[in-house]
Amino acid sequence: MENRNFQMDTQWNIVYYPEKPTGFGILIIGDERHFVDESKSFWTQNEGKCTVLDQLKEKGYTIFSSNLFGRNWGSENAVELAGRLYQYIMRSEILNRKIHILAEGMGALVAIKLMEKMKESIRSVILLNPILSLKYHLEQEKEHKFFYKKLLRELTCAYQEDQKVLESTIFNLEDNINLDFGIPVKIIHVLAGGKSYNQSKQYQQILDSSKFNPTYILPEKKPQLGKICINFFTHHESIL
Template structure:
């Protein structure tokens, strides 16, 4: 994906954000600082596209208020919209639940966490593109939240698009993302 994005003319930078961060403050600060550093070192347009996958959505949502004037669009791939909903989902799967709670404790130094991700994504003015993998069940309980988010954005006449894709068709994802990014590039 990164190779194809760079071939299409995009300058791509990324970080694993300290691996299992679950949207903690350190991941948000690191992302914002990385943006600031790159803007100081490179001659680039200040407005960027944000791509987030899975739990990266938790960090991306918290970047929206910090960077709202510098975001062109956001692409969410198989997003985790709500950490609370994901914890609920994993409670029925004891092994995964224990593992998840260890990760959350390591990321936040506490076991009870609330991150408001729905509001910033729902209210941002920029275009939102969600790619949901149908046969992936990592964040399967997020589908209802994603549908609510889509409805709220449509009611407010905010740009939103969703594509459902089968995992075996993942080779088309990058082309869909590039098309979306190109559509959201205006002379600024």
């Protein structure tokens, strides 16, 4: 069986099985384009992501992911479901209880909250082109009227709050990005003309610190992404 799709709290989830499992698991938290349905997922449909998926499976990783209510923007509902998915996977699969997380774009907002809530259960985290500050992301989009309105609609749907109240709440947030939970973190940026890596001043300080030492990849080097992830993950598997 290559993969298994199942529902939890109306959301589709998927487990990708390796031929020779090592007992280590990876939770993938996707970006804005991410989806999981009853038969497929973004990571099986997108050629580049499928290559990374295959490389991780060849290394023996059992990988799991969820639709997480679509464009969740780090909502508590998405964080709670990700935590429940972890518990379900631990009951149904034979895996080491400390998992890796691979989060992309918007998915980093969920990953950071999981790092805070589940730090004892997380082995290491890779953040790929992460959005770490919802406040800064909203401020950036304000320059683009159409996309700003679209983002506000998505946020209103994700957080189930009045649009004006939510907008005010986000803009009044402290831009306090905390990645220091005692969990190894690697930040990877694919330099493809996006602005996700050009974020707040505090985020720039994180990037400049030796602790997180980001990796930058040119678009033509994207096939190396799987290898970079594997090297980082395996480096943190010596202690079970």
